[in-house]
Every structure is written in structure tokens, then in C-alpha cells.
Amino acid sequence: MSRPQEFNTQEALSQAMQVFWRKGYEATSMADLLIATGLSKSSLYATFNSKREIFLAAFDDYRRSRAKDMLKILSEGPARVTLEKFFQMAISDAWTCNGQGCMSINQAVELATVDIEVANRVRGDFLGMEQVFSKTITRGQKEGSIKSSMTAPDLAKIFVVAFPGLQVMVRAGCEVDDIEKRLTSLLSVLD
């Protein structure tokens, strides 16, 4: 059975998110959100009480979708290969999105400095990512694709720090070649 209402809400949240990234949270008005989502005032307010509530719902939706993508990529193949794929994807996503209306770690961080509920989510996401890396690395050490004698939690911590680090470099317009070399060095700690 199809669920058109739920589908529309997800679509609306995704449209809303685009506006928030493009204009910034402060500059986005309810009028902007009505235009972007194509929803009527009454149906938008029937679901959400405020701009902030729409933002948090859209952000959660985005986070869920990214976490799902991450788990999928990291589960398909030998751990060493999947970690490389994951970071290649994170870098190429950051290139694609640079300057456009889509989420970056920087934007999340800028919002986190002014909104404690956003900060809690961003912090939690880093911890969640660290756990997923750690599990993947443990699997890699068991199957043999990861040879490093460092512990999986230690290695996971290095990679969780590298994630925003690489994204910042893409955003700062670093050369592709420089970033690729840095990723190669980073992945070599697994060997």
C-alpha cells in the first residue's frame, strides 16, 4: 500500500532543507518554505509549529538518510575497500555540493554554535560515525583486509577526525590531487 501523505512530508522536508542550506537558517522565512515545499500554509502549520521545528525535522531526515548510506557503503565488500569508497564518496559529494544548496559539515557546525539541539545532534553523529568505523575496522582486522596492529577504536577516532578535515579542505578549494594524496596517506594507517 502506498502512503502518499508520508511521501509528501519527506519530499517537503527535503525541499525545505535545500532552502535552509542555500539561504542560511536565519535568512529563511516561512514564506520561502511555503514556496519551496509547494504546501499550503494550513498544511505546513498542521504538521510543524515553527521554522525551527521544520528545520530540525528536515535535518533529522537528512541525517537518517546519510547514516543509512554510510552503513550501506561500509557493508558492501572487504572493510579496507569499503572505507576507501566511503571517503572517496564523502570527498566527491563535497566537491559536487561546494557552493550549492546542499548540506556541508560547516553549515551544520555554524548552526550547532547557536542551537544546542543542533549541537547535540552533530556531536551524536560524530560518535555514531566513530562506532560504525570501529565495527568496520574490527571486521577488517578479522577478515584480514586491515593489517594495522592499532586497536579498532583508535583507528576509528583518527578517521572520524579526518572526515570533517577532508570536507573542510574540499570547501577551501584545495587541489583534488593534494586531497587524494592525503586520503591515501590516511588510509595507509590501516595497513
Next chain:
Amino acid sequence: MSRPQEFNTQEALSQAMQVFWRKGYEATSMADLLIATGLSKSSLYATFNSKREIFLAAFDDYRRSRAKDMLKILSEGPARVTLEKFFQMAISDAWTCNGQGCMSINQAVELATVDIEVANRVRGDFLGMEQVFSKTITRGQKEGSIKSSMTAPDLAKIFVVAFPGLQVMVRAGCEVDDIEKRLTSLLSVLD
């Protein structure tokens, strides 16, 4: 012999920088810069032709000062210890500055996305930092404070990625304890 004019220009640039960080580049007006620096319109325009010129001069001044601090810290003691000190300082600076009127990697990156001359400087700074790390690590491997068999350039690349990564985490309000643990894991690749 003292050089009062030069000293005043440096003071003025530092004051100007504070305003740029606090208000953001776009929102800063020439009037804001006159108030912050305490300079007259004629003396400000005698040295700089535009807001952008003031910004680039202030940014260069800030970059020179940070690069000097970095070289100093990394030269005083065994390489392994100086690298730890440098990262501890970078983290505690980021804590102190969080949300206040001072430079963060994020702000530099935001400006880099809209101004090619800022982007060139930020990219160059990452490359410069990578070279300084590499020299420090080479020294550490010679003196024995760094035992890792990875090459110095590879290790340097990991640390240059970690630098903005850790700053992003501070800015996102991650727990001190989580960040300290991540730094400890990161430094352990040197052992």
C-alpha cells in the same frame, strides 16, 4: 629605534580582523572598520583602497603571526612532544574562540568559497603546514622521539587533515573528553 607608524598599522589590522570575524566579511562596512581601528578616513584610505584590501592585509598579518607561533612551538623540545603541544594549543584556542570575534578555520573556508585570493592563501597554508609537520616528524624520527615506520610526508598528511577536523569538532561543541581521546589516538600513529 621604535617604528610607531608600522606598529599602528599592525594594531589597526588586528582590530579590523576582529570586526571581520565578528560580523562576517559581507556585513562589515568601512564605517565599522573606521570605528574599530580608530583611524581617520583619510589615513585608512591612504594605505588601503578598499574593504577587500584591508581584509587581505589583515588576513595576511594574522596568517604570518600564526605561522610564526607554529614554528616556535614545533621547535621547542622533542618532536613528539612539540606536535602534541601544537595540537593541544590549536584545540584550546578553538575553545577560547568559539562563538567569539576571532578566526576559525570555518570562517576562512567560507571566505575561500567566494574569493579566489583567499582560497589560494588557505590552500597554501595547508601545504605550508604539511611541510612543517613533515620536517618536524623527520627530526623526530632521527632523534628517536617518533618511532613510526610510516614516512614523514605520509604522517604529515594525516596531521594536516586532522587540524581542521579537530577544530570543526570543537566548534560543533563536541565534549572535551571525546576530542582529547581522538587527539591521543591520532598522536599514537607516531609511536
